[in-house]
Amino acid sequence: MRIEDVDTPRVVKGAVSQILKTLEVYGFEWDGEVLYQSSRFEYYESKLVELLDQKNCYACECSRKSLREKGIKSGLMGQIYPGICKNKNITSNDHSIRLNTESANISVFNDQIYGDIELNLNDQVGDFILKRVDGIYAYHLAVVLDDDSQKINQVMRGADLLLSTCLHLYLQRRFKLPTPQYLHLPLINDSNGKKLSKQTGANAIDNNHPAATLISALKFLNQPTQASWVNLKPQVILQQATRYWDHTLIKPETDRQDYEPS
Numbered sequence: 619m620r621i622e623d624v625d626t627p628r629v630v631k632g633a634v635s636q637i638l639k640t641l642e643v644y645g646f647e648w649d650g651e652v653l654y655q656s657s658r659f660e661y662y663e664s665k666l667v668e669l670l671d672q673k674n675c676y677a678c679e680c681s682r683k684s685l686r687e688k689g690i691k692s693g694l695m696g697q698i699y700p701g702i703c704k705n706k707n708i709t710s711n712d713h714s715i716r717l718n719t720e721s722a723n724i725s726v727f728n729d730q731i732y733g734d735i736e737l738n739l740n741d742q743v744g745d746f747i748l749k750r751v752d753g754i755y756a757y758h759l760a761v762v763l764d765d766d767s768q769k770i771n772q773v774m775r776g777a778d779l780l781l782s783t784c785l786h787l788y789l790q791r792r793f794k795l796p797t798p799q800y801l802h803l804p805l806i807n808d809s810n811g812k813k814l815s816k817q818t819g820a821n822a823i824d825n826n827h828p829a830a831t832l833i834s835a836l837k838f839l840n841q842p843t844q845a846s847w848v849n850l851k852p853q854v855i856l857q858q859a860t861r862y863w864d865h866t867l868i869k870p871e872t873d874r875q876d877y878e879p880s
Contacts (some may be wrong), residue, residue: 619638619641619648619649619650619652619653620652620653620654620655620764620768621634621637621652621653621654621655621656622655622757622760622761623654623655623656624655624656624754624755624756624757624760625754625757626656626754627752627754629656638652639825640823640825643825643828643852644828644831644832644852644856645828645832645851645852645853645854645855645856646856653764653767653768655760655764658760658763658764659755661763661767662749662755662759662760662763663755665759665763665793666715666748666749666755666759668793669717669748669792670710670715673718674717674718674792675715675716675717675718675748676703676704676706676708676715676716676718676745677703677706677708677709677710677713677714677715677716678699678702678703678708678713678714678715678716678745678747679703679706679708679713679714680699680702680703680714681751682697685697685699688702693742693743693744694737694742694743694781695742695743695746695781695782695785697744698741698742698743698744699716699744699745699746700744700745701718701720701744701745703716704718704720704745712751713751714747714749714750714751715747715748715749716745716746716747716748717745717746717747717748717788717789717792718745719739719740719743719744719745719746719788720740720745721740722738722739722740722788723738723739723740724736724737724738724739725737725738725739725784725785725787725788726784726787727783727784727787727797727800729780729783729800729801729802730799730800730801730865731777731801731802731803731804731865731868731870732777732780732802732870735780735781735783735784736784737781737784737785739784739785739788743784743785746758746785757782758782758785758786758789759789761786762786762789762790762793762795763793765795765798766790766793766795766796770798771796771798771799772798772799772801773798773799773800773801774800774801774802774803775802775803776802776803776805776813777802777803777804777805777870777871778805778813779802780802783800783802801865803839803868804839804868804869804870804871805871806838808820828852829847829848829849829850829851829852829855830848832852832855832856832859833847833848833855836859839867839868840867840868840869841859841862841863841864841867841868842862842864843859844858
């Protein structure tokens with residue numbers, strides 16, 4: 619179990635306990651202690667220093683506003699940073715830290731739902747940030763290091779992180795880490811085509827009817843279900859769902875523009 623609270627200013631008081639409670643209500647269990655990203659900052663910094671020492675990273679003084687004023691074009695994942703500060707030898711204090719993607723070329727992986735996904739990091743993403751100017755470590759850095767620390771070899775997550783996985787593969791190579799197997803699930807969208815999330819004002823998950831909600835989720839993923847399951851405990855539904863699980867039945871979304879990270 620991992621609580622991804624690396625962006626500490628955005629952490630809502632009481633949210634962590636609510637997340638853990640909801641998982642228990644829905645019958646999920648986990649091994650070992652809960653890992654909090656907010657307790658791992660010293661480790662993230664030590665690994666970032668490794669990249670800096672190897673000249674794989676550099677400090678950057680550019681802001682989004684300054685890049686817009688320079689007319690820097692945007693791509694699938696935001697502004698394509700062209701390495702303006704790459705050779706300035708700026709001190710890392712009070713500046714953001716970017717990963718040099720000059721030699722990244724094409725990052726490619728096979729997703730179990732969406733097939734072969736590839737991205738030319740240098741041309742389509744540019745040098746991306748691993749630590750913000752305010753000292754917050756990027757999700758990309760934290761999740762790659764945490765997956766390795768927790769010995770994660772299978773990753774299942776939303777399709778909004780599909781392209782981000784290409785960034786993660788490049789980071790794994792830089793750190794000489796193994797690459798997990800990836801499966802990205804299609805998103806549930808609202809009537810406006812936006813994914814259900816707190817950012818779009820979606821309601822919280824219903825803890826009062828976990829069985830019905832689990833069955834609805836399984837149906838969305840085109841998995842076999844039975845009407846009688848609604849009377850079962852969540853733990854039993856999960857056991858049945860695991861027994862009949864078939865990822866080849868999941869229907870991927872076809873509009874790749876919906877995969878951009880938010």
